[in-house]
Amino acid sequence: MDDSTVSPARRRFFLTILLGGVGAALAGLTAWPFWTYLSPSKGAGAGEKVKVPREKVPIGQAHFFTFQGHPAVVIQPSAGKYIALTAVCTHLGCIVKWEPDKEDFLCPCHGGRYSPDGQVTGGPPPKPLESYPVALQGDQVVIG
Amino acid sequence: MSWHKRVIDWVELRLGIRDILAQNLTEYLLPRNTNVWYTLGAVLLTLFALQFLTGILLLVHYVPDSNEAFKSVNRIMNEIPFGWLIRYLHVVGSNMIVIALLLHMFSVLFMKSYYRPREVTWLSGFGLFNLGLALCLTGYLLPWSQLSFWATTVATDAAGAVPVVGDQLVRFLRGGPMVSDTTLGRFFALHVMGLPLLFGLLVGLHLFCVRRAGISSPPFGSDYRLWEPKDRFRHQHHPGGIPFFPNYATKDTAVICFFLAALLTVVIFAPTIFIPPDALEPANPFTTPAHIKPEWYFLWAYQTLKIFPSKFLGLAAQGALMTFLALLPFIDRGPERRPAQRPIFVTCYVLGVLILIGLSIWGHYS
Numbered sequence: 001m002d003d004s005t006v007s008p009a010r011r012r013f014f015l016t017i018l019l020g021g022v023g024a025a026l027a028g029l030t031a032w033p034f035w036t037y038l039s040p041s042k043g044a045g046a047g048e049k050v051k052v053p054r055e056k057v058p059i060g061q062a063h064f065f066t067f068q069g070h071p072a073v074v075i076q077p078s079a080g081k082y083i084a085l086t087a088v089c090t091h092l093g094c095i096v097k098w099e100p101d102k103e104d105f106l107c108p109c110h111g112g113r114y115s116p117d118g119q120v121t122g123g124p125p126p127k128p129l130e131s132y133p134v135a136l137q138g139d140q141v142v143i144g
Numbered sequence: 145m146s147w148h149k150r151v152i153d154w155v156e157l158r159l160g161i162r163d164i165l166a167q168n169l170t171e172y173l174l175p176r177n178t179n180v181w182y183t184l185g186a187v188l189l190t191l192f193a194l195q196f197l198t199g200i201l202l203l204v205h206y207v208p209d210s211n212e213a214f215k216s217v218n219r220i221m222n223e224i225p226f227g228w229l230i231r232y233l234h235v236v237g238s239n240m241i242v243i244a245l246l247l248h249m250f251s252v253l254f255m256k257s258y259y260r261p262r263e264v265t266w267l268s269g270f271g272l273f274n275l276g277l278a279l280c281l282t283g284y285l286l287p288w289s290q291l292s293f294w295a296t297t298v299a300t301d302a303a304g305a306v307p308v309v310g311d312q313l314v315r316f317l318r319g320g321p322m323v324s325d326t327t328l329g330r331f332f333a334l335h336v337m338g339l340p341l342l343f344g345l346l347v348g349l350h351l352f353c354v355r356r357a358g359i360s361s362p363p364f365g366s367d368y369r370l371w372e373p374k375d376r377f378r379h380q381h382h383p384g385g386i387p388f389f390p391n392y393a394t395k396d397t398a399v400i401c402f403f404l405a406a407l408l409t410v411v412i413f414a415p416t417i418f419i420p421p422d423a424l425e426p427a428n429p430f431t432t433p434a435h436i437k438p439e440w441y442f443l444w445a446y447q448t449l450k451i452f453p454s455k456f457l458g459l460a461a462q463g464a465l466m467t468f469l470a471l472l473p474f475i476d477r478g479p480e481r482r483p484a485q486r487p488i489f490v491t492c493y494v495l496g497v498l499i500l501i502g503l504s505i506w507g508h509y510s
Contacts, residue, residue, distance in 0.1 A: 033226035037201060041223070 049144035057082065057141060062098035067132060067143060071095050074134070074141060077103065077116045084132040084143040085118045091125040105129070168355075173385035174392050175361045181251035182362075183399040184244055185354070190400045191241045191407075192347070198234040199336065206286070208332040210325040213288035214426040232415040233407070238280050239418050240407050242441045245273050253472070254493060256481040257360045261373055263473040265353035268346055270470050275343045280439065282335040285328060291420060293427035294436040296331070297323045298446075305455035322429065358382070363481035370479050437508065444500050447507030 050067050052074055057063045062075045064087055071087040075098060085105075087095050094109035104121060105114040113122035118129030135142045156162050174182075205224055207216040220227035249269070252258060258266035285296040300317045304310040319326030358380030361368060371380050386392055410417065422433045438446050445462055452458035468475070476489070483490050 033229050034201065036225035037227060037230055038204065039225070041225075 047144075049142055051137070051140040051142050054136075054139050054141055060100050060103070062100075065143075072132065072143070073098065073105075074143060075116055080136075082134045082136070082141050083117055084134045084141075085114075085129040086132075087129075089125055090120075090127045090129065091123070096129070169389035169393075170387050172388040173382045174359050174388060175382045175385050177362050177365055178359070178386075178392065178395075179362055179364075180395075180399060181247070181255070182359070183396045184248040184251065186396040187400050187403045188241065188244050188248060189347075191237055191244060191403065192343075194407075195234060195237050195241065196340070198230050198237065199340075201230045202234055203336060208286070208328060210288055210328055210427070213286060213328065217287045217289075229411065232411040235418055236407055236410045236415060238283065239440075240403060240410075241276060242280065244403065245276050246441075249273055250497065254483060255360070255363055256476070256483075256486075256489075258473040259360075259372075259479075259481055260473065260477070261377070262353070262357055262360060265350060265357065266473050267470065268350040268353060272343065272346050272350060274466075275339055275346060277441065279335060279339050279343065280441070282331040282339065284439065285323070285331045286335060287423065288328065288427045289423045290425040290427055290431075290433050291422035291436070293323055293429065294422075294432055295438050296327065298436060299438060299442070300327075302445075302449060302455070302459065305449075305459045307456060324429075363483065368482065370481065372479065440504065440508070443504040443507035447503045447510060450507070450510065 048068055050065055050072075052063055052065060057074055057076045059076050059079055062073050064071060064073050066072065067084070067086075072084060073087040073096070074082055074084040076082050089096050089107040089109065089112050091107060091110055091112050094107050096105040096107045096112070096114065099106050103116060105116075105118075106112070107114075107123065107125065111123045112120070112125040114125070114129050115121050118131050120126075120128055132143050152162070202220065205216060205220050205227065207213060217231070220231050222228075252266070252269070281296075281299060285292045300314055300323065303313045303317055306313055315321060317327075318324070319330050356379065359382070360380065361371065361382070418439075422436070425433075437443065448462055449455055449458035452461060480486055
């Protein structure tokens with residue numbers, strides 16, 4: 001085969017692409033451990049259940065706690081009925097507060113309102129508060 | 145016009161970088177007979193950069209609290225993805241740095257590169273060597289293991305041999321009578337902020353001195369000539385030498401790759417050679433492990449303290465040696481740099497290195 005058919009410019013282009021490819025692959029290989037080291041761990045706290053003593057949630061009151069890394073709240077609107085919800089407002093992520101006298105959740109940032117079961121009753125929130133499964137185990141409320 | 149030429153043209157128009165690049169890369173000539181020892185500075189810079197990077201990454205997950213430090217290091221090693229790699233690179237990298245620092249210092253000594261007008265370069269380099277050891281010492285405590293706790297206890301205890309103020313000095317170093325949470329706090333602050341800041345400034349000074357005075361010629365070969373500006377400052381040029389880029393940079397890169405390969409080999413196949421079993425247990429201030437020893441690079445000092453009849457004499461001997469080394473350019477002022485013409489120096493040099501190695505081995509097995 002005649003070497004002169006390939007111009008020096010094309011040879012240089014080929015070498016540049018080759019070296020660039022090898023360099024990019026090496027850079028990717030080097031960066032991968034750093035990227036995964038800094039990435040949040042997948043599913044941190046997933047499947048985790050939280051137990052709250054029943055005496056911490058009197059009738060008409062709320063108890064705030066951390067559930068799977070997020071602020072959450074459990075209330076007892078009537079005797080023996082427990083509802084667990086995320087405490088993060090679906091509007092812009094502020095933490096809602098329980099208003100026992102009005103029996104609803106108020107988001108202090110932009111006045112979003114939710115019913116005790118998390119449905120939007122007023123203000124800007126686009127969707128209801130996510131609810132969590134609740135079970136009773138002796139004197140404990142088990143959430144999750 | 146290719147894209148990289150356009151980028152350079154764009155920057156050139158604003159900052160005039162072509163001149164700077166040419167002066168420092170392609171037109172910056174170095175002696176043709178530079179040897180592999182001349183590349184150790186670049187190796188050290190690379191290893192320092194790696195320590196800086198891995199150190200910042202470790203800081204993301206490390207907790208500088210005596211109740212949490214050991215647990216956080218365990219979490220880095222066992223739970224965080226590639227945490228083991230980052231920590232081993234940092235631990236093994238620090239040992240590689242000491243090896244490279246020693247090789248750099250001993251090669252400069254052998255070639256008498258500290259000779260006038262490079263006294264400041266030597267002094268800044270010697271300062272960097274000591275700061276490097278201080279970084280190793282302060283970093284050693286941070287995992288809060290049995291080894292780090294007791295090695296730091298022994299190391300800080302040595303300061304007690306200083307007459308009159310010894311006890312106060314030990315208390316000051318530890319932040320109290322014993323190694324404790326306070327010691328961890330001050331060692332952490334020194335390790336991640338105080339010492340690196342000083343280190344960075346001194347590296348800047350060292351590089352400035354190297355670049356300003358020019359690289360010294362190796363004192364070997366028939367065409368070697370002593371270069372000594374007497375009346376005024378002069379940069380040492382090397383007409384007919386090799387350009388820094390690409391010739392010398394290629395040599396630098398090759399040796400850097402060799403060191404990185406050695407580092408990765410140890411990290412992957414034998415990382416525990418620098419992590420003895422006592423480093424795997426959390427610190428217990430009420431139980432001293434048997435035969436606690438300092439790191440390999442402090443063994444000579446440890447053994448010196450043991451062989452002298454009093455701790456003060458041992459400490460004084462170490463101080464005298466370090467002072468002698470620091471002031472060597474002002475003591476050894478003869479113009480001869482060729483080792484073959486300096487038999488007394490070479491004998492002392494070889495004996496000194498052998499004594500250092502012998503003391504370290506003795507310290508290890510004692």
